[in-house]
Amino acid sequence: MISVRRIIVGIGLAFTAYLALRGLWWTAPVLQPLVIVASLSLYLATTWLCIFWEPRTALAPKQPDAAATPLIGRSRTSLPRWAGVMALASAFIVPSAIAVAVGPENRTEPFATWYLGGIGALMTIVMVRRRPWVAWIGTAALAVASIGWMGLFPALSLGLVGSIVWVAATQLMLMSIDRAARDTAQLAQLQRAASAWQASQSGRQRERRIQVQRALAVAGPVLTQAVASGGSLSEDERTQARLAEGRLRDEMRxxxxxxxxxxxxxxxxxxxxxxxxxxxxxxxxxxxxxxxxxxxxxxxxxxxxxxxxxxxxxxxxxxxxxxxxxxxxxxxxxxxxxxxxxxxxxxxxxxxx
Missing domain, CATH: 3.30.565 (Heat Shock Protein 90)
Structure with missing residues (x-):
């Protein structure tokens, strides 16, 4: 069965692959094509690693809503540090490598500006994998490199703003998800407490019913005799009534x-x-x-x-x-x-x- 998580992962793979292919669609001669290919390979390897990495020991049992948080995984395990270092390396290396490889005259061409969206997508994935500082440092490195090679306004107009918005929106979304998870956990705890209280009350009601039945069994004959005699009891009957009263108290207390x-x-x-x-x-x-x-x-x-x-x-x-x-x-x-x-x-x- 196709889950929502698999669909989102597939979209992420397709989107990052599309951005990388844009870098290979050269509409003008480039100075160093091998550098471009190497940069694209580093980007794809790092991005797909961040999407697919999932430690087996940290996986939780499948839940009905396990697909509700795509790319996070069922265990919400943070990305390992070495993968975060790879993501930062891509954020620092790829923009400058592409800018140098395509040459000064091609730095604002579509095949040279793909990294604005590509690194932004990578940092968004890193943010989803619970490494916010790595994501923001990588975004800052992307901003510095793109502005340095293209200028402020070209970088902003060609995709830098969108990448920053992606990362910021993802962090806000995760904060909302975490808050909702805490609220859900508190609600579940309250529901368990309410269920336990209801079970306790049901148990006490059953116990009271049993005690009433025992009381009727003990006191019933004595009360019947007292009513039948109009309250005129012999000494032996009074003793039996006193004993029945004591036994009734014992059963209740x-x-x-x-x-x-x-x-x-x-x-x-x-x-x-x-x-x-x-x-x-x-x-x-x-x-x-x-x-x-x-x-x-x-x-x-x-x-x-x-x-x-x-x-x-x-x-x-x-x-x-x-x-x-x-x-x-x-x-x-x-x-x-x-x-x-x-x-x-x-x-x-x-x-x-």
């Missing part, structure tokens, strides 16, 4: 900490009158099920031996500690904020040093 064993120990603690608070603050994010099973097993073992009046179970943001269990009991009558800590257990991450 710390689902990652819960399994059948932990549920059983939490219910046993509440039946003996312990006030239990379970809170998952995100310390277990990213852990797989086998790791969570180990942590839950240690938590169940800790709860099995706990005899505190109040239990606080929290996940920890620490890299080594997964869950902290704190138990407090009253020193005298009743419970207060000054209760003594009689249980402190830190459950570490499995494998943490």
């Amino acid at each position: 710390g689902p990652r900490l819960l399994d059948d064993a932990v549920h059983a120990e939490l219910e046993r603690a509440r039946r003996r009158g312990t006030n239990v608070t379970v809170l998952d603050e995100g310390g277990l994010d990213g852990l797989d099920e086998p790791t969570l099973a180990i942590i839950r097993g240690e938590l169940a073992e800790t709860l099995r031996s706990a005899r505190s009046d109040r239990l606080y179970i929290r996940t920890s943001p620490d890299e080594k500690v997964a869950v902290t269990v704190v138990g407090r009991s009253a020193a005298g009558q009743g419970l207060s904020d000054e209760d003594a800590v009689d249980l402190w257990r830190e459950i570490g991450h499995p494998g943490a040093a």
